[in-house]
Amino acid sequence: MSTEQQTTTTPSITLSKAPISFIAHSQNGELIAFAVNTQLFVYNSKSNTFYDIAPTDQHTAFVRSIEFSNHKDTIADNGFIMTGSSDKCVKVWKVVDGNKVQCSKTLPLNKKIICTALNNDNDSLLVSDKCGDVFRYSLFDDSKNKLSTPNQNNNNNNKASKQDERESDENLSFGHYSSIIDLKFSKCQNYLFSADRDEKIRVSKFPNSFDIEIFCLGHKKYITEVLVVPNKPELLVTGSGDGTIKVWNWKQGKCLQTLDLNDKLIDAVTIPQCFDEKNNNLIVSVEDSPNLFIYNFDQESSTFKSTPTTVSLKASPIKVSLVNNSFLVSLMTIEPTSDLLVELETTFEIRQQSIIAESVNKISTVSLDKNALKTLLETIEKKSNRKHVSYARNPQIHKKRTNGGQPKDDDEDDLDDIPSDLDDENTTTDAATTAASQEKPLKLRKMTVEGAKEIEQELASAKQP
Amino acid sequence: MSNQVVKKKKAIKPYHRIKAHANPASDYHFYYPVSPDQHDWSKNYPDIIKADDEESKKKRVEIADVGCGYGGLTISLGTLFPETLCVGMELRDKVVQYVDERIVKLREKTPGSYQNISVIRTNGMKYLPNYFHKGQLQKIFFLFPDPHFKKANHKRRIISPTLLSEYAYILAPGALAYFISDVEELYLWMYEHFKNHPLFQQVERHVAESDPCVPLIINSSEEARKVNRIDGKKWYAVFRRIEDPATKDKSFVNYTLTSPKESTTTDASI
Numbered sequence: 103m104s105t106e107q108q109t110t111t112t113p114s115i116t117l118s119k120a121p122i123s124f125i126a127h128s129q130n131g132e133l134i135a136f137a138v139n140t141q142l143f144v145y146n147s148k149s150n151t152f153y154d155i156a157p158t159d160q161h162t163a164f165v166r167s168i169e170f171s172n173h174k175d176t177i178a179d180n181g182f183i184m185t186g187s188s189d190k191c192v193k194v195w196k197v198v199d200g201n202k203v204q205c206s207k208t209l210p211l212n213k214k215i216i217c218t219a220l221n222n223d224n225d226s227l228l229v230s231d232k233c234g235d236v237f238r239y240s241l242f243d244d245s246k247n248k249l250s251t252p253n254q255n256n257n258n259n260n261k262a263s264k265q266d267e268r269e270s271d272e273n274l275s276f277g278h279y280s281s282i283i284d285l286k287f288s289k290c291q292n293y294l295f296s297a298d299r300d301e302k303i304r305v306s307k308f309p310n311s312f313d314i315e316i317f318c319l320g321h322k323k324y325i326t327e328v329l330v331v332p333n334k335p336e337l338l339v340t341g342s343g344d345g346t347i348k349v350w351n352w353k354q355g356k357c358l359q360t361l362d363l364n365d366k367l368i369d370a371v372t373i374p375q376c377f378d379e380k381n382n383n384l385i386v387s388v389e390d391s392p393n394l395f396i397y398n399f400d401q402e403s404s405t406f407k408s409t410p411t412t413v414s415l416k417a418s419p420i421k422v423s424l425v426n427n428s429f430l431v432s433l434m435t436i437e438p439t440s441d442l443l444v445e446l447e448t449t450f451e452i453r454q455q456s457i458i459a460e461s462v463n464k465i466s467t468v469s470l471d472k473n474a475l476k477t478l479l480e481t482i483e484k485k486s487n488r489k490h491v492s493y494a495r496n497p498q499i500h501k502k503r504t505n506g507g508q509p510k511d512d513d514e515d516d517l518d519d520i521p522s523d524l525d526d527e528n529t530t531t532d533a534a535t536t537a538a539s540q541e542k543p544l545k546l547r548k549m550t551v552e553g554a555k556e557i558e559q560e561l562a563s564a565k566q567p
Numbered sequence: 568m569s570n571q572v573v574k575k576k577k578a579i580k581p582y583h584r585i586k587a588h589a590n591p592a593s594d595y596h597f598y599y600p601v602s603p604d605q606h607d608w609s610k611n612y613p614d615i616i617k618a619d620d621e622e623s624k625k626k627r628v629e630i631a632d633v634g635c636g637y638g639g640l641t642i643s644l645g646t647l648f649p650e651t652l653c654v655g656m657e658l659r660d661k662v663v664q665y666v667d668e669r670i671v672k673l674r675e676k677t678p679g680s681y682q683n684i685s686v687i688r689t690n691g692m693k694y695l696p697n698y699f700h701k702g703q704l705q706k707i708f709f710l711f712p713d714p715h716f717k718k719a720n721h722k723r724r725i726i727s728p729t730l731l732s733e734y735a736y737i738l739a740p741g742a743l744a745y746f747i748s749d750v751e752e753l754y755l756w757m758y759e760h761f762k763n764h765p766l767f768q769q770v771e772r773h774v775a776e777s778d779p780c781v782p783l784i785i786n787s788s789e790e791a792r793k794v795n796r797i798d799g800k801k802w803y804a805v806f807r808r809i810e811d812p813a814t815k816d817k818s819f820v821n822y823t824l825t826s827p828k829e830s831t832t833t834d835a836s837i
Contacts, residue, residue: 233722235729277729279592279692300693301601306732310812312765314736317696319602 120468120475122432122442123482125423126168126183128176133197134425134458135183136432137165138442139468139478142185142195144203147426150457152465153197159205163189164481169220182206184241186215186229188481194241209239209247219285219294226309228275230285234298235277236311247273276311278304284328288352289335295352297325303340305352316355320348326483329374331384334399339377339384345370347386347397349406359405367391375422376429381448385429386410387419389483394419394431396450413450416441420482428453434479438469588713589658591692591723597660599694606698611685612652628652628698629705631737633691634712634725638666639788642673645684647779651705654698655686663688692730695737702739706780709746711790714753726757728764735766740810743770747784747803749794754802754823761804762821765812769821775805776824785826801826 124137136143140161144153165187173181176197183195183203192215194207213231220227225243230236240246278298286295287308294311297303303318303325323343331337338352345364348357363370363386371389378385382399384406395410417433417440424430429446441463445456453459470478600606608628609618617623630648632641635655644653657663666686673681689698712725721727726746734744744767748754761767775781785791785801794801802825809815 274728276732277727279730279733302696310765312728312732312735313812314701314732316701317736319697322601 119435119438119440119442120470120478121420121435121482122462123420123478124165124168125421125425125430125432126170127423127425128170128181129172129174130176131426133170133176133183134423134430135168135170135185136443136462137168137185138465139470140164140187140189141468142168142183142203143462143465144183144195144197145458145461147458150461151201152461153203154201155195155203156205159193159195161185161187161189161191161193163187164478166215167218169218171220171224172222173224182224184218184220184227186218188214190214192218192227192229192239192241207241209241211237211239213237216282217285219287221287221308222291228285228294230282230296232281233277234279234281236275236282236285236296237271237273238275238309238311239273276306278302283325286328286330289330289332293352295328295330295338297328297340299324301325301342303328303338303350303352305355316352318348318350318352318355318357320357320360321346326371326373327375329377329384331377333377333379339374341372341374341386343371345372347372347374347384361386361397361406361408361410363388363395363410366395375419376424378424378429378448380427383448385422385424387422390418392416392418394422394450411450413446415444428456430458586659591658591690591725595658595690597688599689599697601697603696603698603700603703608652611654611687612682614679614682615652626652627700627703628654629703630654630708631656631695631699631704631706632708632710633695634658634709635666635686636662636710637789638669638686639791640708640710640783641666641684641686642670642681643783643787644780645681647783649680649683651683653684655684656689656691656695657686658688658690660688692725695733699737701736702742704738705742707734707738707742707744708780708784709744709757710784710788711748711794712746712753712757714748714750716752724753724756726760728760731760731764731767735764735808738808740808742808743778743780744806744808745780745784745803746806747791747801749790749799749801751800751802754804758802758804758821758823761806765815766809767806768809768815768819770805770807772822772824778805781805 120139122136122138125134127134132146132148134145134147136145140163142155142160142165144155146153165185167186169184170176171181171184173179175181184192185195186192190211190213192209192211193205195203196206198204211229216230216232218227218229225241227239227241228236229239278296280298280300282296282298284297288295292308293315294306294308295303296306301319301321301323305315305318307313307315318338321340321342321344326341326343329339331339336351336353338350340348340350342348345362345367347361347363349359350356351358363372367388373387373389375385375387377383382401384397384399386395386397388395392415394413394415396413397406397410399406415431415433417435419431420434421432422429427448429448431444431446433441433444435442441459443459443462445453445459447453607618608624609616615623616626629651630644630653632644632653632655635641635657638655641653641655655666657666663686670681670684670686687698709725713723715721715723738744744761746757748757762769781803784803786795791801802823804824
């Protein structure tokens with residue numbers, strides 16, 4: 103792995119611990135699972151011990167998601183933990199012999215997993231890849247999974263054969279035309295929410311996911327996270343790169359409320375983390391800010407109060423999870439000694455003698471140098487799947503297309519050309535021509551011989567009053 | 568003096584000639600509305616929709632020509648359905664400018680007509696839901712789309728199972744989708760995907776043959792005339808958006824229509 107290579111070659115640089123990128127817990131809160139880089143950790147909050155996981159069982163690339171099966175008691179009911187990773191594998195983990203967690207099943211897929219969603223039936227698994235396609239697999243019935251056999255000959259590993267695989271994939275459930283950033287089931291399990299880098303949140307039916315119920319449109323930049331509010335199943339909370347949190351009535355695709363964090367921070371990237379059902383608090387974090395913002399839900403007006411309470415932490419939070427009436431907050435680590443996790447009371451005071459935080463902070467994880475850490479953080483934040491510039495409603499870039507007006511024209515082939523460069527051609531043309539036909543873009547007309555002649559004629563006719 | 572210069576000339580195609588392909592997957596710099604409600608259609612249809620008249624704003628676009636190219640079909644549709652708002656959508660900016668100028672010229676020439684057609688620059692594969700509400704459209708056209716022969720580029724084809732769901736979303740139940748191609752391989756691709764999509768069903772043969780739009784898709788667009796010039800063959804089909812996937816008729820015999828007409832081909836022969 104590149105991260106390990108870098109740490110060995112540059113030992114003089116200050117190393118940081120890899121932060122916890124994902125926290126999940128079982129329904130009764132007994133088991134808590136953490137993902138640190140490629141490793142999975144499972145913690146028992148009753149006995150306060152970590153389970154043993156054989157290193158050979160672990161994923162070989164960054165763990166993207168952890169989900170617990172829908173069992174009240176994961177150990178007693180023979181429940182399982184599911185993880186998805188960039189190494190193109192889904193693994194199913196089970197507790198065995200009381201002190202071990204073992205990988206009971208590996209599902210090799212032929213794409214890097216971006217996000218997953220597990221249905222309440224504990225079997226249907228939805229996986230989205232970087233192309234924006236969502237595949238549905240069965241965790242236990244392999245006959246439903248048309249998995250491609252790993253490429254036996256490497257010659258076959260070209261784009262065309264990959265495309266063949268994709269087109270013949272019968273597990274394809276639905277898809278967006280751009281990368282899907284988050285995928286969630288509604289509480290009733292009959293609907294699916296999928297958010298993409300083109301500011302769209304799609305609500306599709308399940309299992310008939312080809313049938314789109316509605317789109318929730320309103321964000322002006324990519325979506326970061328979709329949060330389903332468990333005790334208010336009609337609401338959906340989303341965060342975005344435009345610095346706002348939006349509350350939706352997803353059934354109608356209507357935005358009910360917009361909570362703006364732009365007045366507090368510049369270029370805020372908001373992430374709704376979790377919802378405390380008992381106190382009706384919505385916990386929001388902002389990328390690269392060491393604060394948590396708490397919005398209280400007002401039952402009477404059934405809206406969120408627009409001014410948040412701010413809670414300051416030592417480092418910026420990555421993931422917040424509500425387990426057993428306390429918040430587990432995974433922090434961005436700066437030094438090898440810094441904490442991975444803090445536990446907060448529901449009143450947002452830091453719990454001083456937290457057993458779980460102590461045990462978690464003791465675990466030895468991979469140390470990373472600055473660059474490797476940066477790469478890891480970008481992976482956590484799914485940065486590669488974001489579109490950083492949005493042209494929706496941007497008056498500077500868009501010149502209004504009225505009947506007579508000429509819009510600025512873009513280079514058709516260049517993906518990232520800068521609009522200010524476009525006028526180059528016009529400035530090099532001689533002054534007389536530009537003066538005479540300001541009304542029409544020269545660029546277009548000079549493309550042909552006839553066009554050039556026409557300009558000459560026009561110039562001549564303009565000189566004769 | 569400058570009046571003559573300022574007066575717009577008829578748009579001439581060669582000045583707007585550009586490459587035939589554009590990559591639909593890249594991020595272009597152009598405006599699109601955040602949601603359908605926020606798009607000001609009065610700029611597109613100044614005579615029909617007035618910015619200050621709420622009542623006129625209730626009139627919605629019902630026909631979309633996705634990938635309208637030089638606008639041949641869009642303009643013919645405007646004449647065929649004078650009461651319906653019709654929009655052409657195209658990704659290539661210079662082509663959009665050409666169509667825009669063409670429409671302005673037509674409106675000048677025959678005042679009162681061609682008010683119901685317009686063109687917008689957009690990526691039909693990405694931003695249709697930004698322009699149209701659920702079930703808003705009555706007709707959608709895909710005329711001579713880019714074939715993208717290379718396997719690796721198949722994802723750029725305008726018809727795919729995942730995109731069909733999006734088109735089904737903006738179409739009203741019972742609305743029709745038309746597609747035509749002079750490339751048999753692409754036709755078969757589109758036909759297969761439409762046929763297999765649970766929300767689309769091919770219309771009965773007599774319906775397709777008597778549809779007034781069918782002659783237009785065969786002959787009105789610039790691309791179609793290009794094919795006519797070389798006596799090329801065209802394959803086309805019409806599909807209906809069905810509301811409930813359960814009502815899809817599984818015993819329906821799908822068929823293929825061609826221009827010039829050919830002895831009957833049914834699904835079995837493909």
